[in-house]
Amino acid sequence: MSYWLEKNIYQQIYRHFPAFKSRNFRLFFSGQILSLSGTFMSQVTISWLIYDLTHSPWLLGIIGFLQFLPALILTPFSGVLCDRWSRRNLLMLVQVLGFIVSFSLTTLTFFGLIEVPILMGATILAGLLKGLDMPVRYAIVVETVDEREHLSNAIALYSAILSSSMLIGPAIGGALLATAGAKYCFLYDSMSYAIALLTLAMMKLQVVPVNHQSQNTWQKLKEGFTYVYSCLPIRIILLLLGFHGVAGISYMALLPIFAGDILKGDGGTMGLLSAASSVGSIVACVYLSLRRQVLGLERLMALCPLIVGLGLIAFGLSRQIWLSVLILTAIGGGGILKVSCGNTIIQNLVEDDKRGRVMSLYSLAVIGTLPLGNLFAGTLAQHIGAPTTVICCGLMCLVETVWFARQLPLLTSWIRLKTNAVRELAPVHN
Structure with a gap:
């Protein structure tokens, strides 16, 4: 049994x-x-x-x-x-x-x-x-x-x-x-x-051919940058993710101000706010892991800056701890969906011999922009206050939503072409 x-x-x-x-x-x-x-x-x-x-x-x-x-x-x-x-x-x-x-x-x-x-x-x-x-x-x-x-x-x-x-x-x-x-x-x-x-x-990986050219x-x-620049869908996604690092996640640097001054809490409040976005991220990842098709992820990705933007505006206006926690959960979920969808689409579009360089630029867009975002948010908050700064970041994300929505038809056509090509080659590999 x-x-x-x-x-x-x-x-x-x-x-x-x-x-x-x-x-x-x-x-x-x-x-x-x-x-x-x-x-x-x-x-x-x-x-x-x-x-x-x-x-x-x-x-x-x-x-x-x-x-x-x-x-x-x-x-x-x-x-x-x-x-x-x-x-x-x-x-x-x-x-x-x-x-x-x-x-x-x-x-x-x-x-x-x-x-x-x-x-x-x-x-x-x-x-x-x-x-x-x-x-x-x-x-x-x-x-x-x-x-x-x-x-x-x-x-x-x-x-x-x-x-x-x-x-x-x-x-x-x-x-x-x-x-x-x-x-x-x-x-x-x-x-x-x-x-x-x-x-x-303990892993037993297949030997992947690597490029040992004399370059x-x-x-x-330079070859990696040129490839990304010439591949419009990858370039669009990296620009979106880079913008997210500057405007969509910079609120994290201001959480101590919200926990102590805005919401009148303590260290426990800070821990609660920090954990909320992580909980939202986990829920979003579980949902994404249940999906089977790459086609359609670009439309889901287009919704993410809208969720993050509206969430940041609401968070900047909130003065209740429980409401702020709920809002940050949604922001965390929308943010990780954007990053994960971008990762999945890029991994399916990129050529194998350039995967490492493209994923390094992906990492740069996701993580490398964080210092700039923290500097931007901290400087702006010094002059106009943390709540107004977060609201401004939310408005920037809404502008980002409009820009990315205009790129959707092109991105969808590229993914459909790539998906069809993989299906045609599948019998050969079998």
Whole structure:
């Protein structure tokens, strides 16, 4: 009876989430959700320690900037490496380096030797590693599924990994900080790296042909930029995602102001507001993972800036905690839908030999614009206030909705052509 029940459960899981049929994806999923949750936990812990040691809000802002600046610089070069070398080996190398950094912090914290310069240096190193591994993580997903039609499901589930890690990591980190101390947060991060390395080593990926042409790095970078510029659908999506990083997600930098000054709350309110967008992201990713077709995602993507824009305007006007939480849940869901739909469409349109470079530019559009968005929101809020700033960002998202809606017919035709081409080639591969 128990065997029948277990078998039925697995059948239901595979029916709704077919990417889990692939052993490699199951290994990748389990390893990365631990690794990423440890990474986000470590970020929260470093920020807490720096504020605890210095009580300087300015240093907190610097830490937030340093977390993303190296990624802005290194991400395009990581894309070149993705197209030249084994993506699994690259990811394992970055994970080893991340383990060294995390284990060093663990050791220093256990011996009471942690200081602000060490934490700043660790933040810079973590930012460098983030710039190297983000495009690799995105690009390797396509190699972990056995059947191409499961790719969109795998991408949605990977987006769920990111969203749930952003929720789980800080939540566990906060509990450990309150009960056991920062040293056990870093210890968890170190152990998560070790488990991720083990799962990567257990994966049996097919050998993907890589390009070993004699072109130098700058030529490869130029080729990647030229390809994206010439492929109008990819260019449109990257522009949309870049704009989202500047206007659609910059409200996150202002959440402490809303929690303390606007909503008259405390640290618990801040945690509630931060968690709300992550909850919305997880719900959106689960919904997206149940979809089977790429065609139609562009229309769903067009609704996202509308949801985010209206949500930001409502959030800027809200003065009730419960209402703000509900609004942020919708904003988080709309934002991750936009990012995940863009990822799925691009992964299905891009040529395999340019996947790494294109996904590096995708990472740049999604993450690399965050420092600019934070700077924009902080500067504007200094002059006109946080609520008005958020409302202005919402209005910008509504303008973005109109612009993207005008691009929909062209984007739909490209996706339909690509989908038909894959179907025609499918019998040959079989």
